[in-house]
Amino acid sequence: xxxxxxxxxxxxxxxxxxxxxxxxxxxxxxxxxxxxxxxxxxxxxxxxxxxxxxxxxxxxxxxxxxxxxxxxxxxxxxxxxxxxxxxxxxxxxxxxxxxxxxxxxxxxxxxxxxxxxxxxxxxxxxxxxxxxxxxxxxxxxxxxxxxxxxxxxxxxxxxxxxxxxxxxxxxxxxxxxxxxxxxxxxxxxxxxxxxxxxxxxxxxxxxxxxxxxxxxxxxxxxxxxxxxxxxxxxxxxxxxxxxxxxxxxxxxxxxxxxxxxxxxxxxxxxxxxxxxxxxxxxxxxxxxxxxxxxxxxxxxxxxxxxxxxx
Amino acid sequence: xxxxxxxxxxxxxxxxxxxxxxxxxxxxxxxxxxxxxxxxxxxxxxxxxxxxxxxxxxxxxxxxxxxxxxxxxxxxxxxxxxxxxxxxxxxxxxxxxxxxxxxxxxxxxxxxxxxxxxxxxxxxxxxxxxxxxxxxxxxxxxxxxxxxxxxxxxxxxxxxxxxxxxxxxxxxxxxxxxxxxxxxxxxxxxxxxxxxxxxxxxxxxxxxxxxxxxxxxxxxxxxxxxxxxxxxxxxxxxxxxxxxxxxxxxxxxxxxxxxxxxxxxxxxxxxxxxxxxxxxxxxxxxxxxxxxxxxxxxxxxxxxxxxxxxxxxxxxxxxxxxxxxxxxxxxxxxxxxxxxxxxxxxxxxxxxxxxxxxxxxxxxxxxxxxxxxxxxxxxxxxxxxxxxxxxxxxxxxxxxxxxxxxxxx
Numbered sequence: 154x155x156x157x158x159x160x161x162x163x164x165x166x167x168x169x170x171x172x173x174x175x176x177x178x179x180x181x182x183x184x185x186x187x188x189x190x191x192x193x194x195x196x197x198x199x200x201x202x203x204x205x206x207x208x209x210x211x212x213x214x215x216x217x218x219x220x221x222x223x224x225x226x227x228x229x230x231x232x233x234x235x236x237x238x239x240x241x242x243x244x245x246x247x248x249x250x251x252x253x254x255x256x257x258x259x260x261x262x263x264x265x266x267x268x269x270x271x272x273x274x275x276x277x278x279x280x281x282x283x284x285x286x287x288x289x290x291x292x293x294x295x296x297x298x299x300x301x302x303x304x305x306x307x308x309x310x311x312x313x314x315x316x317x318x319x320x321x322x323x324x325x326x327x328x329x330x331x332x333x334x335x336x337x338x339x340x341x342x343x344x345x346x347x348x349x350x351x352x353x354x355x356x357x358x359x360x361x362x363x364x365x366x367x368x369x370x371x372x373x374x375x376x377x378x379x380x381x382x383x384x385x386x387x388x389x390x391x392x393x394x395x396x397x398x399x400x401x402x403x404x405x406x407x408x409x410x411x412x413x414x415x416x417x418x419x420x421x422x423x424x425x426x427x428x429x430x431x432x433x434x435x436x437x438x439x440x441x442x443x444x445x446x447x448x449x450x451x452x453x454x455x456x457x458x459x460x461x462x463x
Numbered sequence: 464x465x466x467x468x469x470x471x472x473x474x475x476x477x478x479x480x481x482x483x484x485x486x487x488x489x490x491x492x493x494x495x496x497x498x499x500x501x502x503x504x505x506x507x508x509x510x511x512x513x514x515x516x517x518x519x520x521x522x523x524x525x526x527x528x529x530x531x532x533x534x535x536x537x538x539x540x541x542x543x544x545x546x547x548x549x550x551x552x553x554x555x556x557x558x559x560x561x562x563x564x565x566x567x568x569x570x571x572x573x574x575x576x577x578x579x580x581x582x583x584x585x586x587x588x589x590x591x592x593x594x595x596x597x598x599x600x601x602x603x604x605x606x607x608x609x610x611x612x613x614x615x616x617x618x619x620x621x622x623x624x625x626x627x628x629x630x631x632x633x634x635x636x637x638x639x640x641x642x643x644x645x646x647x648x649x650x651x652x653x654x655x656x657x658x659x660x661x662x663x664x665x666x667x668x669x670x671x672x673x674x675x676x677x678x679x680x681x682x683x684x685x686x687x688x689x690x691x692x693x694x695x696x697x698x699x700x701x702x703x704x705x706x707x708x709x710x711x712x713x714x715x716x717x718x719x720x721x722x723x724x725x726x727x728x729x730x731x732x733x734x735x736x737x738x739x740x741x742x743x744x745x746x747x748x749x750x751x752x753x754x755x756x757x758x759x760x761x762x763x764x765x766x767x768x769x770x771x772x773x774x775x776x777x778x779x780x781x782x783x784x785x786x787x788x789x790x791x792x793x794x795x796x797x798x799x800x801x802x803x804x805x806x807x808x809x810x811x812x813x814x815x816x817x818x819x820x821x822x823x824x825x826x827x828x829x830x831x832x833x834x835x836x837x838x839x840x841x842x843x844x845x846x847x848x849x850x851x852x853x854x855x856x857x858x859x860x861x862x863x864x865x866x867x868x869x870x871x872x
Contacts, residue, residue, distance in 0.1 A: 215784060215864050236788045243786020254781050254868060258481055270470055271786035315785065 161227070162322050162354055163189035163212060168221030170207050170377075181207040182218065183377040189323070192391030194349045195356045196365050199374035205358045208374075209325050212356065213246050214238045226322060243271040247316025249326040253308040255300040261311050262287065262296040268319045286314045290344065306337030313344055317353070324348070326357040330364065342367055352392050471791070475798035482771075486803060489760075489767040493807025493847060494814055496757025497840050500750055501815025501832075504839070506822060507746035508831035514742070523702045525604070526709060527729040528563065528695040528716075530554040554725040555692040557684060560598075562719055563697055566711045568704040571600035574680055574692045577670045583646040589634050593627075594647065595670055596680040596690065604696045605672070612641045612656030614677075621682035625656040629673040645676075650686055652678060669693070705730055757843065760807065761851040768800050768855035779859055780867025793860035800852025801845065808844025812837070 170182040181204040189195065197205050210216035211223065214230060223230050225245065230238070247268075248254075255264045265287060266279035274282070287293050290310045300308055309329060316324050326345070330338035338361075346367050349355050357368070365371045369386035372379055422429040479486045530553045557574065564572040576596040582589050601607070602614040614625055624645070631640050638657045645652055661672055684690045697712070699705050709728050716726060772779075779792055819830035 210865055213784070236790065239783070239786055239788035239791070241786075242784065248784050250868070254777070254784070256778050256781055258478075267782065268785040270474075271782075271788070271791060273466060275466065276470070276473070319786075 160191045161188055162191050162225070163187065164222075164224040165212075166222040166224075168211065168218045168223060170204070170211065170216070171219045180204075180377045182211070185221070185378065187372075187379075189354060189356065190388060190391065191322070191354055192349075192352055192369075193354055194345075194367065194369045196368040196371045197356065197358045197374060198360070198362065198365070198371065199380070203374045204377040205374055206327060209327050209356065209358055212323070213248060213325050214241055239271065243268050244319055245322050247319070247321040247324040249309070249312050249316050249324065249329045251328040251331040253300070253305070253312045253332070255308055255311060255315075257300055260297050260299055261292065261303070264300065264311060265315045265318055267315060272319055282318060283314075286318050287311075290314050304337070305333050306340055309333060309337070309341050310344060313341070313348070317348065322354060324353055324355045326355060328358055328360065330359070330361065338364075350392050467791070468794070471794045471798050472802075474795050475802055478771075478775075478795075479799055479802060485767060489763050490803050490807035490810060492760030492763035493757065493804045493844060494760075494811035496753065496760040496847075497808045497811025497844055498815035498818060499753035499756055500843070501812055501836060501840055502818045502822070503746055503749045503753055504836045505816065505819040505830040505832050506828075507742055507749075508833055508836070509819075509823065509828040511742055512831050513828045524699040524705060525730075526697040526699065526705060526712070528555065528559070528697065528712060529727050529729065530693070530725065553691040553693065554720070555695060557680065557690070557692070558719065559716055559726075560692070560695055562715050563695060563712055566708055566715060568700045569697055569708060570700045571603045571698045573597050573601040573604050573696045575601075575670065575694045575696065576680060576683070576690050576692045577675070578691070580647065582676065584634060584643075592630065592634075593670060593675040594683075595672070595675045595677045596683040597677060598680055601677070601696070604698050607661070607672070608659040610638045610657045610659040612654070614656055615679050619655065620653075621679055621685075622650055622652050623655040623679070624652040625658060625677040626654055627658050627671075627673040627675045627677070628660040630676060631657045647676070647678070648686055650682075652676075754843075757847060761804070761847040764800055764803050764807075764847070765851040765855060767803075768796060768852055769858070771799070772796060772855050772859040775859075776862060776867045776870040779862050780864045780870065783862075783864035784868065789860040792862075793856045796856035796859045797849070797852050800855065801848035804844045804848030804851070805841070808840055811844075812840050 165185055165187040168182055168185045168187075169180065172179050172181060185204075185208065187208075197208065199205055207216065211218050214225075217231075225241065230241065233241075255261075256267070259267070262280060262283045266283035269279040269282060284293065284296065287296055290313070292307065292310060292314065295303060295307065300311070303311065309332075313329075316326075329345070330341050333341060342364060345355060345357070349367075349369075357364075359365075369391060370382070370384045372383075373381040419430065553576075555574070560572055560574045563569060574597060578594050578596075579591045580594050582592050582594075597615070599615045599617055607614065609625075610628065610631075612625070615623065626635060626640060628638070631638050635643055635654065640654050640657055643654045645654070658672065658677075680690065680692075697708065699708050709730055712728050720726075782792065783789075816830065816832060819832075823830050
């Protein structure tokens with residue numbers, strides 16, 4: 154089914170979340186309206202206790218609003234069973250948390266394949282898919298590491314991989330860089346930008362105003378209501394699935410040239426500070442690493458069975 | 464669904480493997496309970512087999528008629544033991560013996576009225592001697608061998624007696640006691656025969672014939688006001704006719720007793736043996752006591768599962784947030800406890816069998832593991848797993864994902 158451009162994924166109508174009664178009554182969300190279109194990268198900012206996390210929990214079907222309407226992919230999810238909600242979480246929603254929330258006694262690949270258990274995939278298929286997605290995040294060598302053996306940034310990348318594995322329509326990130334140093338945050342934000350460029354929809358809660366440069370829309374919340382709502386990118390320019398991939402390369406070693414095949418004809422080679430783009434056949438020779446000199450091996454003597462002389 | 468169950472099974476096995484020590488200890492709790500049940504059942508099974516092998520050699524054509532006082536089976540069994548020699552009112556009469564003996568294809572019929580009484584040998588009084596009143600057919604039914612003399616016979620005079628081997632040796636000065644006399648209940652009796660030692664002295668008749676004095680029942684009924692028949696032994700001509708005879712006994716006796724069904728007709732080998740039924744009561748009681756230790760083991764499993772649930776609160780939250788439903792979580796934890804208790808059951812079965820084997824080295828019987836024991840133990844451990852695992856699993860399933868994700872340990 155070809156998806157329409159700028160299709161609406163999430164629609165919240167007058168959503169209210171109230172805690173307590175009478176004098177102790179307080180609103181985490183108050184008559185909150187929000188429409189999210191496919192391909193948006195929304196940053197939600199605001200002081201503590203303004204209802205950002207509650208909003209994410211309601212969108213993620215972990216919490217139910219006191220009143221109001223919630224349409225996910227044009228379907229009302231207000232009165233569906235908790236089992237159905239779990240299915241939505243497995244197939245339509247990806248979560249990224251501030252404290253990564255990986256299961257500590259499962260290996261990286263098992264953590265990444267976790268959502269597929271609940272959408273009913275065989276183990277081999279789960280692991281294969283997880284392997285594919287981990288390769289995209291340059292974590293293939295760490296597949297069988299345990300979470301505690303990874304750095305914070307790596308753990309968060311694993312968590313992002315997990316949120317993406319079932320190809321959800323929306324990714325919810327609750328301060329994904331909150332527990333990370335600036336270098337790791339930068340890497341994580343680059344990853345999120347890549348994911349977004351591939352046509353994924355992201356809603357992210359953050360306290361860090363400098364991160365808003367990544368977003369296509371910035372919402373400021375105050376006391377459970379929208380304070381400001383600024384779109385920095387026009388709806389028609391939002392990325393959509395199938396749009397040409399933005400290729401990002403992190404060069405880990407300057408010594409060895411990095412090759413990238415864009416398609417069957419074009420190739421990009423990054424060698425030191427030189428970048429070559431050309432026909433895959435013509436530049437083939439330039440970049441091929443010199444064959445290592447083989448260690449001279451002593452030719453093995455063939456042992457012939459001794460013939461016993463009669 | 465099958466795929467999901469399979470996945471949960473693997474999840475459960477994985478998480479149990481991660482806590483090997485804990486898993487082993489809580490499974491051991493179950494194992495001890497199951498082991499004691501297996502031990503008791505296999506040993507009593509062994510004893511039962513030994514008894515049946517001894518007493519049921521050629522009893523396929525045997526039918527027993529016993530009085531029934533309108534009680535349930537267990538009570539009447541206990542009653543048989545406690546009141547064997549007391550004069551509770553028996554519902555069987557000598558008339559019934561005659562009625563049964565007239566039924567087609569019945570080869571021999573013998574009533575048994577046992578009592579314990581004092582006899583006088585010369586001037587000496589011997590207390591508590593088992594007096595068994597029966598008729599001449601008794602020798603055919605029980606296939607008695609005589610050491611000396613002859614058995615009761617209708618052609619003889621009535622006041623004769625046959626001695627058991629032991630009582631002849633102890634009270635009458637040896638097996639050569641023919642023509643000796645004794646006095647019982649004011650009547651003089653002449654000893655006409657002495658029995659040979661019997662292999663299984665206590666058999667389906669419930670009387671130790673080695674210690675008994677056997678007298679004629681028709682004669683006994685002349686001087687004893689009410690003779691109490693505890694049992695009528697009936698032997699069929701062929702094994703095939705047993706069922707038909709059983710039916711006829713029911714029919715004929717009901718007729719003479721005005722429709723009262725105050726008797727029971729027993730044909731199965733195990734029921735015939737009173738010792739066997741007592742043994743089954745005792746083994747049942749022991750099993751009950753052993754199952755208390757199983758309950759303790761089950762509580763151990765529940766405890767461990769509760770610890771595991773609270774330890775893994777965060778994991779539950781994560782699983783729920785990535786799409787696990789409450790049912791998924793419930794199954795995962797339920798499977799863990801079931802696996803725990805079933806592996807405990809298997810371990811217990813092996814331990815119990817080894818224990819029974821070691822004990823059997825010191826006793827004359829071999830442990831007997833029947834398929835019933837295997838079914839009982841597997842059913843019991845499965846039940847324990849579900850029973851004690853369901854509460855922690857429900858607790859895990861009901862956890863709120865938001866608060867679970869905030870949980871720090």
